[in-house]
Amino acid sequence: MTTVPALEIRELRKVYATGVEALKGVSLSVQPGDFFALLGPNGAGKSTLIGIVSSLVNASSGAVKVFGIDIGTQREAAMRLLGLVPQEVNFNFFEKPFDILCNYAGFYGVARTEARRRAEEELRRAQLWEKAFTTARTLSGGMKRRLMIARAMMTKPRLLILDEPTAGVDIEIRRGMWRILREVNAAGTTVILTTHYLEEAESMCRNLAIIDRGEIIENGPMKTLLSKLDVEGFLLDIDGELPAELPHIEGIALHAEDRHTLDLEMPRAMHLNQIFARLDEAGIRVRSMRTKTNRLEELFVRLTGSKEAA
Amino acid sequence: MSHPNLVALATITRREVTRILRIWAQTLVPPAITMTLYFLIFGNLIGSRIGDMGGYTYMDFIVPGLVMMAVIQNSYGNISSSFFGAKFGRHIEEMLVSPMPNWVILGGYVAGAVLRGLMVGVIVLGIAMLFTRVRVPHPFITLATVLLGATIFSLAGFINAVFAKKFDDVAIVPTFILTPLTYLGGVFYSVDLLPQWASTMTHANPIFYMVNAFRFGLLNDSDVSMTLAFGLMLGFVVAFSAFGLWLLKRGIGLRS
Ligand SMILES: Nc1ncnc2c1ncn2[C@@H]1O[C@H](COP(=O)(O)OP(=O)(O)OP(=O)(O)O)[C@@H](O)[C@H]1O
Ligand SMILES: [Mg+2]
Numbered sequence: 001m002t003t004v005p006a007l008e009i010r011e012l013r014k015v016y017a018t019g020v021e022a023l024k025g026v027s028l029s030v031q032p033g034d035f036f037a038l039l040g041p042n043g044a045g046k047s048t049l050i051g052i053v054s055s056l057v058n059a060s061s062g063a064v065k066v067f068g069i070d071i072g073t074q075r076e077a078a079m080r081l082l083g084l085v086p087q088e089v090n091f092n093f094f095e096k097p098f099d100i101l102c103n104y105a106g107f108y109g110v111a112r113t114e115a116r117r118r119a120e121e122e123l124r125r126a127q128l129w130e131k132a133f134t135t136a137r138t139l140s141g142g143m144k145r146r147l148m149i150a151r152a153m154m155t156k157p158r159l160l161i162l163d164e165p166t167a168g169v170d171i172e173i174r175r176g177m178w179r180i181l182r183e184v185n186a187a188g189t190t191v192i193l194t195t196h197y198l199e200e201a202e203s204m205c206r207n208l209a210i211i212d213r214g215e216i217i218e219n220g221p222m223k224t225l226l227s228k229l230d231v232e233g234f235l236l237d238i239d240g241e242l243p244a245e246l247p248h249i250e251g252i253a254l255h256a257e258d259r260h261t262l263d264l265e266m267p268r269a270m271h272l273n274q275i276f277a278r279l280d281e282a283g284i285r286v287r288s289m290r291t292k293t294n295r296l297e298e299l300f301v302r303l304t305g306s307k308e309a310a
Numbered sequence: 311m312s313h314p315n316l317v318a319l320a321t322i323t324r325r326e327v328t329r330i331l332r333i334w335a336q337t338l339v340p341p342a343i344t345m346t347l348y349f350l351i352f353g354n355l356i357g358s359r360i361g362d363m364g365g366y367t368y369m370d371f372i373v374p375g376l377v378m379m380a381v382i383q384n385s386y387g388n389i390s391s392s393f394f395g396a397k398f399g400r401h402i403e404e405m406l407v408s409p410m411p412n413w414v415i416l417g418g419y420v421a422g423a424v425l426r427g428l429m430v431g432v433i434v435l436g437i438a439m440l441f442t443r444v445r446v447p448h449p450f451i452t453l454a455t456v457l458l459g460a461t462i463f464s465l466a467g468f469i470n471a472v473f474a475k476k477f478d479d480v481a482i483v484p485t486f487i488l489t490p491l492t493y494l495g496g497v498f499y500s501v502d503l504l505p506q507w508a509s510t511m512t513h514a515n516p517i518f519y520m521v522n523a524f525r526f527g528l529l530n531d532s533d534v535s536m537t538l539a540f541g542l543m544l545g546f547v548v549a550f551s552a553f554g555l556w557l558l559k560r561g562i563g564l565r566s
Binding site for chain 2: 016017051054055056057058075076077079080082084086088089090091092093094099103104106107108109110111112151
């Protein structure tokens with residue numbers, strides 16, 4: 001296929017004035033129509049990368065193209081295709097949501113009457129229409145986040161980039177936001193999002209990249225990456241108390257989470273029967289069992305955890 | 311009004327005007343009160359003991375300078391607080407990520423600030439006309455001076471806001487530069503009264519030319535030639551615009 005990528009980043013570097021090297025030569029390509037996750041621990045460089053793509057941050061070197069348009073040489077044409085939902089709330093708290101949306105569209109050249117029509121549509125979709133004419137300062141945290149998504153949709157972007165759109169949002173609202181994002185993606189918009197809720201990425205995104213300390217350490221389809229995982233983890237609830245000395249079972253890691261809970265990590269190839277038999281011998285009765293972590297989380301910790309303190 | 315850049319320009323201007331009207335008690339009322347006080351104190355109480363200045367009653371003489379001072383301070387203050395507020399509140403990012411070219415951002419903010427200057431100018435001149443017999447014999451020159459003066463000081467306020475890192479920074483420049491320049495720019499006295507060296511120094515003060523162009527517009531009298539005054543004002547507009555656009559292009563204080 002010779003489709004032009006929705007986003008193409010080549011050898012992107014960023015050294016801040018403080019001397020921090022936030023990006024160390026990042027290359028990345030996102031196909032049109034994709035739902036793409038950009039994951040990484042705090043301080044990995046996700047927001048820096050998004051800042052450069054949206055022209056808020058000047059790159060130290062490297063190239064960025066949005067649907068084939070270079071943001072360095074044709075910034076205006078490239079920005080016209082882009083919608084941004086930033087990590088930090090950045091609308092004017094003293095204005096009303098309706099005005100915020102209309103003005104934002106105005107900056108992109110959308111005529112006033114059309115902007116008003118779209119503002120109502122987007123506010124209704126974000127379930128914010130009741131708040132349309134109250135001061136934005138009085139919105140709750142979750143409402144502010146939804147308002148930023150509605151704002152980004154005002155210009156009908158072909159590429160929508162969201163930097164932790166669901167941070168600090170309750171599960172019900174988060175689900176509502178996912179529904180909107182799926183809808184937007186299904187209508188043809190390419191979506192890139194960063195998140196620290198990995199189940200969010202796992203359930204929504206088809207492709208992902210993991211960035212750590214300014215470098216891409218994994219990149220590819222979600223399925224391929226998850227299938228790389230050869231280890232699974234479980235938590236076992238035990239009847240009574242665990243013995244002081246846990247049995248040693250070849251190839252698996254066992255340790256006591258507390259006196260009634262056993263943490264188990266095993267290779268996928270191994271059978272649970274073998275393990276249960278050995279536990280039985282040791283007098284450990286398993287009452288129930290649950291999967292320890294979400295799979296993507298496992299992968300994430302495996303890839304970044306060794307270097308990360310927290 | 312269909313070109314995207316014109317829509318964007320109108321959007322910023324409208325947003326600025328909305329802001330001015332929303333916080334009218336901070337934007338339109340204070341100059342009216344200050345002016346009334348100036349007229350009562352300097353014009354009536356003290357002015358009556360001063361006698362003529364440059365052939366006019368003191369009260370008439372100070373009208374052009376006072377109006378110009380209000381226009382300058384309000385244009386400057388509008389853009390510096392609004393643009394710095396946008397930086398501080400981060401909503402400047404809405405504009406920085408948009409496809410708007412830099413001249414639209416600068417143009418929109420300047421247009422808003424000039425309109426504030428114009429609104430204040432009208433209010434203050436209206437008050438002056440209640441207290442004095444000053445009228446507007448040269449409306450075109452009067453309007454042109456207000457627009458140019460407001461533009462110059464909007465641009466200066468913009469530059470101030472670009473460099474400002476905290477609210478103090480947008481308060482300091484007016485206190486230490488703008489106010490002295492205004493007071494020493496011949497608002498309250500004719501340069502004829504000054505010793506030679508002070509008069510020469512006054513001729514290096516841009517506000518002096520604005521005040522005099524305005525004085526010509528209202529009183530048909532000026533210490534300098536109109537060609538020089540307008541030439542200088544246009545020069546400042548060009549220089550400050552170029553500098554403002556360069557700052558935006560480099561992203562100084564705006565893009566990290
Ligand atoms: N404006 C700035 N000036 C200097 N350093 C910065 C600036 N912004 C970010 N950094 C540094 O760059 C690095 C990457 O930060 P960035 O915000 O891109 O991380 P992130 O992946 O978005 O993290 P998080 O998940 O916490 O949002 C960090 O070390 C950060 O301290
Ligand atoms: Mg971030």
